[in-house]
Each structure stands twice: as structure tokens, then as C-alpha cells.
Amino acid sequence: MKEHLLELSQNALESMNRGDFESAAKALNELLEQQPNWEHGGGVYNLACCLEELGLYDDAKQKFEQALNYEPRNPIFLGGLASFLYLHGDPREAFAKHLALIKLERSLGNEAKVLSIAQALRTLGQRIGLPPAAVDGLIDES
Numbered sequence: 001m002k003e004h005l006l007e008l009s010q011n012a013l014e015s016m017n018r019g020d021f022e023s024a025a026k027a028l029n030e031l032l033e034q035q036p037n038w039e040h041g042g043g044v045y046n047l048a049c050c051l052e053e054l055g056l057y058d059d060a061k062q063k064f065e066q067a068l069n070y071e072p073r074n075p076i077f078l079g080g081l082a083s084f085l086y087l088h089g090d091p092r093e094a095f096a097k098h099l100a101l102i103k104l105e106r107s108l109g110n111e112a113k114v115l116s117i118a119q120a121l122r123t124l125g126q127r128i129g130l131p132p133a134a135v136d137g138l139i140d141e142s
Helices: 002-018 021-034 038-053 057-070 075-088 091-107 111-127 132-141
Strands: none
Touching: 002 021, 002 038, 021 038, 038 057, 038 075, 057 075, 075 091, 075 111, 091 111, 111 132
């Protein structure tokens, strides 16, 4: 059984690397039917990425959020959701997720990532009408 799951996972990753997101999503769905918590949410996260690439944004958002349920402090999962929302979601929700991400990355000592996230926050702040000083204050508080 485990070998079959590993094969499905490998097929999904190879399909993703080829840009065949439909085949990858099919393999991941089959994998997750048999083991929903595959790789502590990594399978769900990869499925979210495939769904985003296929333009299935509502489903993708749900899967990004589901992946975070497995590992709420996973910076890749939170960063994926934040990035997804930046591109396809509500700017206010994207702003909130980026604030959570900057706090997480700062707690992990990833200052280079903090600087990158801060830039995204400044752009999102402009989109939602926050003054730059207010955005910088929120960044400093996090």
C-alpha cells in the first residue's frame, strides 16, 4: 500500500514539473483519498498549487487553508496561501495573511524573507488605502 502511495506522489510531482497540472491533480486526489494527511499536509498543498494553475481558485483556496490545518506554522503553506490571495483574492485578506507570515518568518529568524514580505505588504497596503506609515508600523509590530 505504501509503495502505491509513494508512486502516486512521485507521479504527481513529475506531472507538476512537466506543467501537466491536470494529471498531477488527478494523482494527488487519488493519493489523498487513501491518505488525507499525506506528508503532513504537503499533498493537500501540492493539490492547491495544481488547482490554482488550473484556474480553480475557490477549490485552490480551500486546499491551501486545509494544508494549513495540518501545520499552521509551516511558512511554505502560509506563504502559498498569502501569495495566492495576493494574486487572486481579497487584498484585505491577503494583507492579513502576509502580516501573519511576516510574524512567523521573523520568529524563525528569516530576516531576508521578512524584507521580501514587507514589500508585498506595502503594495497590498496601497491597494487597500492604508497610509505607508501605518503599514510600516504594522510591519514593525510584527
